[in-house]
């Protein structure tokens with residue numbers, strides 16, 4: 001049997017092994033904090049992986065806004081949500097060299113604080129539920145209870161959370177859903193509702209249009225049309241699942257629903273060719289160039305006091321915002337959404353997976369995408385349907401370029417190459 005075949009067969013056992021090991025290796029909080037007397041009994045973060053900016057969760061009683069994700073790829077983005085630090089600060093990033101065949105996995109970050117640690121120190125029981133393994137790898141051991149699924153549907157993962165919290169007085173939960181991540185497979189009734197033609201080749205993936213999408217090719221355009229419908233069907237399904245949980249728990253739970261990053265679906269495939277090695281996808285998917293459909297994500301909150309308003313919000317603000325709600329104090333350094341975000345706030349999004357580094361910076365409606373290595377700086381204005389690449393005022397451009405951290409050298413990143421495969425084999429007694 002090949003390694004890939006073995007991994008497929010072994011995955012459920014492997015996940016169980018990692019889950020148990022993470023629970024055992026969990027360490028008690030290193031901080032002493034007091035819970036606010038008026039803090040919510042339950043706090044829940046729901047991440048919908050690959051949530052596009054136009055997919056705003058419409059949940060009864062929730063307020064909505066939008067923020068910039070710190071990273072275009074799950075691993076660093078999830079680390080940022082937990083730690084309140086940008087990828088260049090927490091370091092859970094990795095670049096794969098152009099000539100490499102396999103993708104490396106970063107070493108887990110060791111941030112000074114994480115939001116589940118603060119919650120646990122304040123007396124909350126903590127739970128992380130993950131529909132697939134990648135976000136679990138970024139956060140394993142940070143929760144008292146971890147649950148890892150194998151590309152499971154939202155209903156399964158949310159039900160596991162619901163069961164876990166039943167009977168508990170104070171809980172902090174993190175649930176990461178994969179329904180919008182490829183392979184996209186919503187239940188049949190949603191596929192029918194959105195009139196999706198599922199006979200199209202690889203519709204639940206990228207249809208083979210990884211580096212060859214041509215907007216003048218009618219077949220490619222047809223694929224994109226139905227791929228967008230499929231994504232809408234999956235979004236409708238996941239919204240229904242979240243709505244049904246929220247109906248039950250909203251009265252005593254502070255809930256945040258957002259994406260870890262968005263998903264490009266051929267908005268700018270030609271622009272992506274300006275950068276070295278946008279594989280495996282040019283202008284599609286996530287992890288690569290921080291186009292607006294990847295970098296900007298909706299956020300929906302059950303309490304409008306913490307709905308981001310004012311300048312540009314970022315996911316690095318979520319941990320500080322929740323820390324304020326839980327302990328009335330903030331050991332993190334970024335913005336709290338209880339306060340209006342300053343208009344001149346610059347939020348950064350770092351692409352941190354493939355060959356050439358690429359970063360975006362946003363201020364008000366102005367944006368740049370910059371790769372120092374490739375010597376490319378694109379400027380644009382964010383409009384309703386994404387960025388419109390055009391000149392912006394020179395002082396804005398300078399401020400945005402100035403805000404970007406130095407790019408990291410590939411050799412600087414601690415790489416745990418093939419960590420997943422080696423670990424899976426070990427779990428099976430092969431190594």
Ligand SMILES: [Zn+2]
Pocket residue numbers: 049050073074075260261
């Ligand atoms: Zn993701």
